[in-house]
Amino acid sequence: MDSAKRERLESKGWKVGNAVDFLNLSPEEVLLIEIKLALADSLRKRRQKRMTQAxxxxxxxxxxxxxxxxxxxxxxxxxxxxxxxMLATGATPKDIGKAIAVAGKGGNPLPEA
Amino acid sequence: MDSAKRERLESKGWKVGNAVDFLNLSPEEVLLIEIKLALADSLRKRRQKRMTQAxxxxxxxxxxxxxxxxxxxxxxxxxxxxxxxMLATGATPKDIGKAIAVAGKGGNPLPEA
DNA sequence: CTCTTGCATATCGAATTTGATATAATCGCT
DNA sequence: AGCGATTATATCAAATTCGATATGCAAGAG
Structure with missing residues (x-):
């Protein structure tokens, strides 16, 4: 059941770019990456609602x-x-905290803001 | 009523070290600093319960x-x-999210973990 | 008082992260 | 298909952040 999670990580530069095998990452390293991905997802969704990347x-x-x-x-x-x-999109610390808190849960991506 | 908040920021290297006046910081910059301070506080409290800095x-x-x-x-x-x-102290994404979410609130520092 | 232990401060070269720029791919529209 | 707007990828020098090391300071024990 790691395959979904693993796939999500490998698609970005995380595995090949770092030359470290997924299975050799410590739990803390995996969590750190998942936090980044959670923030990235949240950022994209917030930004798309309000403005362009530029x-x-x-x-x-x-x-x-x-x-x-x-x-x-x-x-x-x-x-x-x-x-x-995130802050530049108008996110509050609360918003950011929520986005991070959910990291690592492969949960339904729909109810995100 | 900014004085308490301002005092907290000035004590670290934030004002003098950066050569920027507190009042010239944008709201986003202030929030970013407050998030860092909230994480720093939480980190110290978690770490003290479990181990030494070394x-x-x-x-x-x-x-x-x-x-x-x-x-x-x-x-x-x-x-x-x-x-x-934080992760190295055993904190979960949830723990980290909570610590960030309260940033900027001058709230009672006691009920922190 | 002296030692030890834990934490703070200073400095510094190395590594990472950054913004800029150029350019390519993708999408929506007509 | 052609075009404008938006987003993705590549490269690179500059700036920031890093870990290491040396050292200072404070509190507790003996």
Missing amino acids: QLAEKLKSSQPRVARAECGDASVSIELLVRA | QLAEKLKSSQPRVARAECGDASVSIELLVRA
């Missing part, structure tokens, strides 16, 4: 390509940037 | 001085490291 990039004083990578959960994007991006 | 540093594959800075909410510590440190 517009968010401007608010963030970053660039559109970096926003794209953030939303993809790319391995080169830090939690720091993900959180700043 | 022990946590080893689990983290980091160093005791960096853990100290993390717990102080030092400006040179990223959210990334704070989250990794």
Whole structure:
């Protein structure tokens, strides 16, 4: 039953890009990645409702390509940037906390905001 | 009524270290700092219950001085490291989400874990 | 008082993350 | 099909963050 989770991780640059086998990741490393992916998903959904990647990039004083990578959960994007991006969409600490709390649960992706 | 909040921020390296006046920070920048401070507080409380800074540093594959800075909410510590440190104390995404969700509320510091 | 233990501060080269830029792919529309 | 707008991918130098090391400071034990 790890296959779904594993598939989600491998699709981004996480496995090949890091040259580490999924099964060799410690539980903490897996959780960290899942937190990033949860933030990335939430970010994309929030952003799509309000603006374009380029517009968010401007608010963030970053660039559109970096926003794209953030939303993809790319391995080169830090939690720091993900959180700043969330804030730039108007998210509150509560919103961000909720997004993180749910990380690692493969749950239904629909009821997300 | 900003004085309490402001005092909390100024005490760390946030104002002088960054050479930016507190009042010139955007709301998003303030929230980001408050999230870091909330994580830092939570980290210290969790860590103190379980181990020494040096022990946590080893689990983290980091160093005791960096853990100290993390717990102080030092400006040179990223959210990334704070989250990794939380995970290393055994925190779940839920725990981390809760810690972040209360950021910015000057609330009673006692009922924290 | 002296030792030890735990935490804080300073510095520094190495590694990671960043924004910028160029460019390609994709979608919606006519 | 052709076009404009949006998003994805690649590269790279600059900035930030990192771990390591050295050292200072405080509190408790003996």
